[in-house]
Amino acid sequence: MRRPGAVQQKIPCVFLTEVKDEASRKRDGQNFQVVATETVNPVAVESDVYSAIATEKLDGTCCYVTAYRGDAYLWARLDRKPTKQADKRFKKHQHSQKTCKGFTWNVEEDFRPVPESWIPARRVQYESGRPIPDEHGHIPGWVPVEDFNKQYCWHASVVDYSARAALVLRPNSEDEDLLEIACVPLTELMEQTLELIGTNVNGNPYGLGSKKNPLHLLVPHGILRVRNAPVVEYNQLRSWFRESAEGRVEGIVWHCNDGALVKVHRHHLGLKWPDGDTFLNSLPVEVHVDWLPDASPDSRRNLFSALSDLSRRRFSSVRDVQLEA
Template sequence: MRRLGSVQQKIPCVFVTDVREEQSRKRDCQQFQVVATDHVNPVALEANIDCALATEKLDGTCCYVTLYKGQPYLWARLDRKPNKQAEKRFKKHQHSLRSCKGFVWNVEEDFKSVPEMWIPAHRVKYHNGHPLPDEHGHIPGWVPVEKDNKQYCWHSSVVDYEVGAALVLRPGSEDEDMLEITAVPLAELQEQTLELIGTNVNGNPYGLGSKKRPVHCLVSHGSVRIRNPPLVDFLQLCSWFQESPEGRVEGIVWHCNDGTLVKVHRHHLGLRWPDGDTCLGKRPVVIQVDGTADAYNNSTDLFTSFFTLKGHVFRRLQDIQFEP
């Protein structure tokens, strides 16, 4: 196993959190709810959160671009999880103490096997040469997305290894209010993490595509800025999430000047997600997939479909559709 560059880290909440005795809204196996208090996390204060760049936390599945077989490849998130017996012990510990802390793992015996090419994420800690699980009992990691793996067919649809490109959604180069979908060289995305969003990912909160014509794309983490973000204040954030059109996001990730990242989810504040139309789904988008028809002869249908729409503007991201 090799350790990676700066990719995966646990991002603390911008507020000090507390534990409530009720079923987690995010994790089925967790018999307690982590909620935000109205006290700003000292980590955020030390990093000068008021001067940080606020970006949209996207609701998809995490991906990573790094080398595989000598070329830049897309890697899918795959956590190594405990086997049934170990998970049963872990849940019992969680239920009795309402906490994940203090549980002792047998790293060599408690976890399911993973593919040979699996690699642990960067910030995973090690003991005696073995990667250690996080507080949820998972060992975060990655597997390369290969074209013949049906398990990652939606990941595969957004990459073309022959062309060496990925379909990326990002703010427009000339107008940040306008989004664009374009083919970006994988080499330009190397050592970046991105979010795969679309029709068949996490319930599709952004309304992309349909079952008949699914639409997926990658979004680089930190690339979608929050316009006119609220102050880091519990009541103001609650109000912004519920009342502002720009607050129809899953959460915010603040990028501080010293490299610190802090975040808040709507569920930290006891708010629903999704809750109606999303801010991202309602933004206009232009299709800018360059190239030639010959270049995409061996590409996925998605590359070809977007190429034929080059220059087309949709009033809303969720309005993207292809000709039958």
Template sequence: MRRLSSVQQKVPCLFLTEVKAEQSRKRLCQPFQVIATEHVNPLALACGVESALATEKLDGTCCYVTRYEGQPYLWARLDRKPTKLADKRFKKYQLSHNGCKGVDSHGLVEEDFRAVPEAWIPAHGVRHQEGQPVPDDHAHIPGWVPVQTDNKQYCWHSSTVDYGAGVALVLRPRGQSPDLLELTLVPLGDLLEQTLELIGTNVNGNPYGMGTKKEPLHALVSHGSVRVRGPPPALDLQGLSSWFQESSEGRVEGIVWHCDDGTLVKIHRHHLGLAWPEGNCSFSSRPVEVHMDWTADQDYRLPSKDLFASLSRLDGRRFSRLQDVCFDT
């Protein structure tokens, strides 16, 4: 079975891109738009994207499972970014050079970057110079910070894990069924060195309609675990644009291709000038079963999380759509 890659760095676009001086459809405060051209990225072709595994790009926030103080731990994405003034200076430079990449030529230095928590670590693949991580072409240093239960900033991340029991709440395809999903507990140790997407009620405007304000619902989805439904679309600009707009399977934020050599390549609706979210999302329309009967060794104790307790009362229940999962009895 093909081993899926983790998302540690910015994922390149399937097509070569250009920068236009117009309001971004993805980021409200960004005065430029990154648009795909008709030319397929040579990197994608060299990595065999034609035979790559096409998976759904989910709209949430990136997480990572690795060890912290000796035990498997959930980490939140925290990129080290320039200060407001330095970022403004960099974006002005980028726009004036039509998206030309190359932070070093713009002269950003250590003092131009925001401070990060002591436990912060740089992501895999970050270049180092004289022992220090080097920013990427976007002037960011991708990295991670451990999700600690007393940090309110990451309360929705924290709601999906129980460190005492060593488990995480995962949403994943169930068995061989192409469409059926399951909400279940997975040992954190089984997720080591994987990246996952946190989705749910209070993440990115909740495009999947999960939970409610009174009963929020969040879950982790392993990157690459959700395949694109139906035949993968053709790898040309017009074909992809038509697929996103006309196919029921195309009601997704984007596609991430997992190439055989480990390279990841993506396309986002915004690259094609298309809106997101758009109507009833494909992912939220999938049926879901709840399975909270996780079996562990003799040291296992029942997770104390309110979310886990609520879901345990739904054990064995099946809902016709992800957005229909509710805790009302």
């Protein structure tokens, strides 16, 4: 088996959580909700979350850049999932016990096959040399994004392997109140995780692109800092999400000094998402995508080419970046 990829199996909530006997707002088929209590998670306290860097949690799909066939490649998140029969047994256990814990898996027989190129995520637990599932019944992992795989066509739209480049949304290096869409060498993103957001991802809460001219972008994790972060206290965080302009985000991920990550989603606090316009769309954005001499000939008709036509232009928000057919 190949070496594990980045990202821990699950980022814990900054608060201790409890289970409510109501259908989950986040996971289909889950007949309970996981909600935050007012008690700060001891794991977060031990990692000194109070001095951690708070960053915006974006609503997209997780990606990873690492080597494949000797080159830097974009990898898509692909969790190894149980077969239908195993999933039925697992959901029956969930329904009767109101928890995912305590279920016994047969890893050899209970899980669907994955591509040979698949690698498990880092910190996935192992038993007898085999990766074992998390509490949701999945084994998190990665698969390389290749041009011919239609399942990952939106991932493929943000990379050009001929030019070894990716399309990234990030803060401008000279103005923290300005975002930029940039063409970045894949080698600069090696061993980083990123969020793919856009027209056809998670219902597109940021309003990017259109059905006719979709727009997708990669955002490196941890790059969008929450500059006026609330104190890590239940009521203050809930008020911040409800009342602050900066609080119009899906959640917060805290990056602690010891390397630990902790998070909170709006749904942990019983709050709706999306709820009106997003904070991401309150910031102007400039396009800095120049034509690439080494790009694939087909890329003249792709997203790189469309954005290069808008290079050096400024828009009031990333939502206003509209591509021409």
